[in-house]
Structure formats: C-alpha cells, structure tokens
Amino acid sequence: MQQVKTEETTTTLIGDSPPVQGPRLSLARKVGYGLGSSASNFIWQMVSFYLVFFYTEVFGIPAAAVGTILLASRIFDALNDPVMGHIADQTHTRWGRYRPYLLFNSVPIAVILVLTFSTPELSANGKIAYAAVTYLLLGVAYTAMTVPHTALMPSITQDTNERSSLASMLTIAIFSTILVVAAVTMPLVNSFSSPQVGFTVTACIYGAVAIVLYLVCFASTKELPSTQRSRHSLKEALQLVLANRPLLILLVAVFFTQAANDMRTTSALFFLKYNLGMESFYPVFMAIMIVSMIAGALLSPFLGRRLGSKRNLYVIGMLVVIATGTMVLFTPYEQVTAIVVLLAVSSLGVGITYVMTRSMLADMVEYGEWKTGVRGEGVTVSTYGVSNKLGYATGGSLAAFLLASAGYVPDVAQTPEALAMIRYMLVLFPVIAAATSIGIMLHYRVDARSFNHVLQQIQERRAVSSQQ
Numbered sequence: 001m002q003q004v005k006t007e008e009t010t011t012t013l014i015g016d017s018p019p020v021q022g023p024r025l026s027l028a029r030k031v032g033y034g035l036g037s038s039a040s041n042f043i044w045q046m047v048s049f050y051l052v053f054f055y056t057e058v059f060g061i062p063a064a065a066v067g068t069i070l071l072a073s074r075i076f077d078a079l080n081d082p083v084m085g086h087i088a089d090q091t092h093t094r095w096g097r098y099r100p101y102l103l104f105n106s107v108p109i110a111v112i113l114v115l116t117f118s119t120p121e122l123s124a125n126g127k128i129a130y131a132a133v134t135y136l137l138l139g140v141a142y143t144a145m146t147v148p149h150t151a152l153m154p155s156i157t158q159d160t161n162e163r164s165s166l167a168s169m170l171t172i173a174i175f176s177t178i179l180v181v182a183a184v185t186m187p188l189v190n191s192f193s194s195p196q197v198g199f200t201v202t203a204c205i206y207g208a209v210a211i212v213l214y215l216v217c218f219a220s221t222k223e224l225p226s227t228q229r230s231r232h233s234l235k236e237a238l239q240l241v242l243a244n245r246p247l248l249i250l251l252v253a254v255f256f257t258q259a260a261n262d263m264r265t266t267s268a269l270f271f272l273k274y275n276l277g278m279e280s281f282y283p284v285f286m287a288i289m290i291v292s293m294i295a296g297a298l299l300s301p302f303l304g305r306r307l308g309s310k311r312n313l314y315v316i317g318m319l320v321v322i323a324t325g326t327m328v329l330f331t332p333y334e335q336v337t338a339i340v341v342l343l344a345v346s347s348l349g350v351g352i353t354y355v356m357t358r359s360m361l362a363d364m365v366e367y368g369e370w371k372t373g374v375r376g377e378g379v380t381v382s383t384y385g386v387s388n389k390l391g392y393a394t395g396g397s398l399a400a401f402l403l404a405s406a407g408y409v410p411d412v413a414q415t416p417e418a419l420a421m422i423r424y425m426l427v428l429f430p431v432i433a434a435a436t437s438i439g440i441m442l443h444y445r446v447d448a449r450s451f452n453h454v455l456q457q458i459q460e461r462r463a464v465s466s467q468q
Contacts, residue, residue, distance in 0.1 A: 052266055171358065
C-alpha cells in the first residue's frame with residue numbers, strides 16, 4: 001500500500017498504478033492543433049512586439065496614454081475570459097464544443113487587426129479614442145478565439161504525455177510564428193512608402209494568413225466524445241476554479257512570467273535601437289532568441305518524462321532565466337556577442353517554462369473534475385487567459401509608464417536614465433519575476449504519480465455512473 005498525497009487530500013493506492021494512457025495522436029493532428037495557435041500569434045505577436053512602437057512613433061500617441069490604453073483594455077479583456085470559457089462549455093454542435101469558434105471567428109479577428117494598425121487622420125484625442133476602441137475590440141475577438149482553442153487540448157486527449165507533446169508542438173508553432181513576425185515585419189513595413197501604410201498592409205497580410213491557419217486547425221482536429229455535457233451555471237464554474245488550488249498556484253506564477261515576457265519583448269527593440277545602436281540587427285536578434293525558445297520547447301517533453309515532474313522542469317527553466325539575466329545586467333554594451341548569447345540561453349529557459357505551463361494547465365481540467373465532479377475545459381483553461389492577459393497588461397503598460405518616467409523621447413539620443421531603464425526592463429524585471437514565480441510554484445505538488453491517481457479515480461467514477 002502506498003500513500004499518494006495530492007494538494008489537499010491523501011489517498012491510498014495499491015501497487016504502482018500503471019499510467020493511464022489514451023490513443024496516441026497522429027503527427028498531422030498535433031501539427032494542425034499547433035497551427036491554430038500559430039494563427040493567433042500572427043495577430044498577438046504583431047501586437048506584443050510592435051503596438052507600443054506603432055502607437056508612439058507612427059500613430060503619434062503619447063507614451064503615458066498608450067500605457068493607460070493597454071492597462072485598461074487588457075484588464076477588461078482578461079475579465080471576459082471566464083465568461084467566454086463558460087459560453088464555450090455550453091456550446092454543443094455537430095463540430096463539437098470548441099472547434100466551431102475556429103471556423104466562425106477567423107474573419108472578424110483578422111479585420112479588427114487591420115483596423116488596429118490603421119492610422120486615420122484624427123485629432124490627438126481622436127487618435128487616443130480610436131486606439132482604445134480598436135484595441136479593445138481586438139482583445140474581445142482574441143478571447144473568443146483563443147479560449148476555445150486552448151480548451152481543445154484536454155478535449156483531444158487525456159494522456160498527460162501526449163498533452164506535453166501537444167504543448168510542445170503548440171509552442172514550436174508559436175515560436176516559429178514569432179520568428180516570422182520578428183524577422184519579416186519591419187523589413188516588410190519599411191518596403192512601403194511610409195510606416196503608416198507599411199503597418200496597415202502588413203496587418204492585412206498577417207490577418208489573411210491567420211484565417212487560413214485557423215481553418216486548417218478546424219479541419220485537422222477532432223474532439224473526444226463528450227462524457228459529460230457540462231451544463232453548469234457561471235457560479236458553479238467559479239466554484240470549479242476556486243476549488244482547484246494547484247490551478248490557482250499555477251495562475252499566479254503565470255501572471256509574473258507573462259508580465260516579464262511582455263516587458264522583455266516590448267523593450268527588445270528599444271534596447272537594440274538606443275542602448276546598442278543596432279536597430280537593423282533586430283530581426284536577426286529575434287531570430288536567435290526564438291530559435292533558442294524552440295530548442296527549449298523540443299527538449300521539454302523528453303526532460304519532463306525523465307523528471308516525472310512538470311513543476312520541477314518549470315523551476316529549472318526559471319533558474320536559467322535568473323542566471324543569464326543577472327549576467328546581462330552587468331555586461332558592458334561593447335560586449336554585444338556576450339549579451340546576445342546570454343539572452344539566447346535565457347530564451348531556452350523561457351521555451352521550457354512555456355511548454356510546462358500549457359501542459360500543467362491541461363492537467364488541471366481533470367484535477368478540477370476530480371475535486372468537484374464537474375468537467376469544464378473552457379472555464380478551466382480560460383483562467384490561463386485571465387492570468388496571461390493581466391500579466392501582459394501589467395508588463396506592457398508598466399513598460400510604457402517606465403519609459404515615460406525615465407524621460408524617453410522618440411527618435412532622439414536617450415538620457416542615461418532612459419537607457420538604464422530600458423536595460424532594467426529587458427533583464428532586471430524578468431529576473432525578479434522569475435524568482436517570484438519559483439517561490440510560488442514550490443507550492444504546486446501535482447506530479448506524474450498523483451495526476452495518474454486522479455485520472456484513475458475519474459475513470460472509476462464514470463464507470464460506476466454508466467452502470468447506474
């Protein structure tokens with residue numbers, strides 16, 4: 001007899017409890033699922049990398065106003081995620097619960113992306129209002145797409161190793177898309193008559209590509225037959241989340257890591273332009289960072305199986321970020337090669353943590369079902385969107401506010417204070433966030449063995465229920 005302790009309950013297992021596994025997914029299905037996230041990231045990475053730059057240096061909106069727009073819109077958007085998750089859980093069509101959103105929301109989100117990166121002739125206040133409205137609409141459309149897509153992962157398979165494989169494929173698709181967006185966007189923008197025209201046309205191209213990829217994802221994925229119709233109220237959905245302590249711990253950690261990642265990506269272009277005087281190197285720089293992230297994503301499933309703990313691998317990834325970021329903080333600007341290499345190693349750690357958080361999130365669907373008897377993929381995974389977007393809201397808006405507080409002025413030589421602030425945004429704040437997330441994740445105690453026990457008990461309950 002063995003005692004296996006999950007987060008709140010100690011249960012008895014007999015023997016070694018062989019892993020509960022489902023059918024292996026085909027490569028085509030994994031790739032198809034990943035392409036859905038690739039589509040979303042043609043949209044979101046355009047925003048993450050370039051929106052602050054576009055608003056301040058192309059559209060002519062003051063940095064402080066940009067920070068306010070990002071903060072208010074992202075907080076509003078984050079609060080929509082649980083509502084969207086609840087709506088998706090209640091959806092029942094011949095295509096499933098979550099796949100229809102890939103089909104019907106693909107065109108609207110692409111159109112709104114183009115409007116977001118357009119520059120109509122307006123007054124100063126008109127520009128601020130236009131930016132606020134279009135960015136808010138883009139966030140709503142993005143939520144209506146990404147929450148159902150994220151909920152697909154636990155709906156495609158219940159095998160925890162296959163979920164890690166899916167999360168790895170998803171992460172590779174994301175980072176490959178980031179590589180394209182980082183490498184192609186500015187050369188594409190600069191190939192047109194003006195940045196205003198360049199950003200709008202580039203958004204048109206990315207929107208069209210996203211539509212195609214969403215449709216491929218819809219066609220290549222398939223949801224498992226639903227064992228539970230999950231008819232529950234929004235109040236019951238909230239109770240499902242609050243009863244899932246490991247999920248809450250994961251969400252707090254995700255908040256800090258996403259805030260740091262957004263600040264890092266936002267500050268990278270400023271760092272290369274002003275601190276290193278190498279703006280033209282930006283596409284190559286981002287390509288190096290993203291290839292490192294992809295390497296981390298490829299290693300993650302193998303390392304996760306060897307360790308038997310997704311949490312421990314997450315912590316290792318964060319330790320890499322802390323070590324390399326600290327070294328960059330004290331590396332002279334003249335040592336460009338050393339800075340790039342250290343940031344590349346840091347990106348390897350980021351890739352690992354990204355796969356692990358996605359894989360752990362999928363496992364929390366079964367954990368919540370085990371605790372409450374209610375299965376809610378949409379509501380459970382929507383909490384990731386809340387945490388993720390609040391992190392982005394904090395990181396992106398804080399970056400804008402910090403630039404303004406340090407005296408940043410577009411297209412001029414920056415003061416020593418502004419240069420120091422840009423450097424802190426790139427490495428110091430991510431280091432602090434990584435250390436904080438490690439402290440939080442030490443309280444997450446769901447490993448391969450305890451999750452296997454949870455899955456076995458769920459299957460036993462379903463078997464008993466089907467016989468009644």
